[in-house]
Amino acid sequence: MVKSPPDPLAAQLLATSPDQDGGPAELPGSALPPSPRGRVLCGDVDMRIDRDGVWYYHGSPISRKELVCLFASVLTRDADGAYWLVTPAEICRVDVEDAPFVAVELFRCGCGREQILSLRTNVDEIVTIDDDHMLYVNTHPETGEPSPYVVLRDTVEARISRSVYYELVAHGVEEKVEDEHIFGVWSKETFFPMGKLDDGT
Numbered sequence: 001m002v003k004s005p006p007d008p009l010a011a012q013l014l015a016t017s018p019d020q021d022g023g024p025a026e027l028p029g030s031a032l033p034p035s036p037r038g039r040v041l042c043g044d045v046d047m048r049i050d051r052d053g054v055w056y057y058h059g060s061p062i063s064r065k066e067l068v069c070l071f072a073s074v075l076t077r078d079a080d081g082a083y084w085l086v087t088p089a090e091i092c093r094v095d096v097e098d099a100p101f102v103a104v105e106l107f108r109c110g111c112g113r114e115q116i117l118s119l120r121t122n123v124d125e126i127v128t129i130d131d132d133h134m135l136y137v138n139t140h141p142e143t144g145e146p147s148p149y150v151v152l153r154d155t156v157e158a159r160i161s162r163s164v165y166y167e168l169v170a171h172g173v174e175e176k177v178e179d180e181h182i183f184g185v186w187s188k189e190t191f192f193p194m195g196k197l198d199d200g201t
Contacts, residue, residue, distance in 0.1 A: 039086070039087075039088075039089060039090055039091045040089060040090050040091070041090075041091050042090050042091065042092040042093070045057070045092050045093070046058045046059070047085075047092065047093075047094050047095070048094065048095035048096070048097070049083075049094060049095070049096045049097065049100045050097045050098075051097045051098040051159070052102060053099075053100065053101055053102035053121075053122045053123075053159075055068050055071065065123075068123060069123045069124065071085055072100070072101070072123040072125075074086050074087060075094065075100055075156065076154070076156065077154065077155045077156050081155075083095075083096045083100060098159055099149060099157045099158055099159040100156065100157075100158075101121040101122060101123060101125070101152065101156075101157070101158035101159070102121060102122045102158055102159050102160075102161055103119040103120070103121055103150055103158045103159070103160040103161060103164050104120060104121065104122050104161050104164065105119065105120040105164065106118070106119055106120075106164045106167045106168065107119070107120070107126075108171060112173075112186065113186045113189065113191075114186075114189075115171065115185075115186055115187060116128060116129075116187055116188055117129045117135075117168070117171070117185060117187040119150055119158070119160070119164065121152070121158050125152065125158075127150060127152055127158075128187070128188065129150060129185075129187040129188065129192065130187060130188035130190060131188070131190055132151075133150060133151050133152065134150070134151050134192065135148065135149070135150050135160075135168075135185070135187070135192040135194075136148070136149055136150075136151075136192070136193075137149075137193075137194050137195065139195070146165070146194070146195065147159065148160040148165050148168070148194070168185055168194070169194070171185055172184055172185045172194060173185070173186065174197060175191055177191075177193070180196060181196070181197040182195070182196055182197065183195045183196070183197050
């Protein structure tokens with residue numbers, strides 16, 4: 001049996017939208033000032049997001065996508081890298097295994113340096129890869145396996161799924177950057193490196 005998320009938090013999110021006072025949340029470890037109304041720091045609500053973007057409450061997956069999307073809309077990250085659900089009245093810690101979201105679909109308009117690439121996440125957020133929503137790839141130091149990400153907002157990111165990554169590779173090109181041969185993709189007139197090519201390849 002799938003457990004429901006904490007009722008007070010869900011009710012608060014469903015009943016309210018962004019803070020009517022307009023004040024930012026007081027997040028531990030952040031430089032943000034406290035909200036005029038303040039927030040209550042919740043105890044351990046045992047909520048986490050796994051590497052595939054699945055949300056769990058007390059070990060059970062949250063099956064209602066509309067509720068996951070609602071929680072996702074108020075998810076933020078503090079200066080220390082911790083993730084929080086921030087409502088007008090409460091702040092709740094969320095454990096995140098990797099990135100909180102996953103890019104599951106790619107949209108492409110145009111081609112070459114003129115192309116525009118957009119991604120849809122598992123919570124149906126659409127983001128266009130550009131200077132404000134950068135694409136980058138981390139490479140595992142031992143296996144060399146790439147882990148691609150896109151910045152959604154501030155420091156909140158989405159991991160790019162393997163199938164979407166392969167689509168990006170299919171639209172990639174080689175560019176010479178500072179005398180190095182770099183493989184990457186163009187979007188919104190910006191080149192986003194995805195890996196370095198060996199000389200002569």
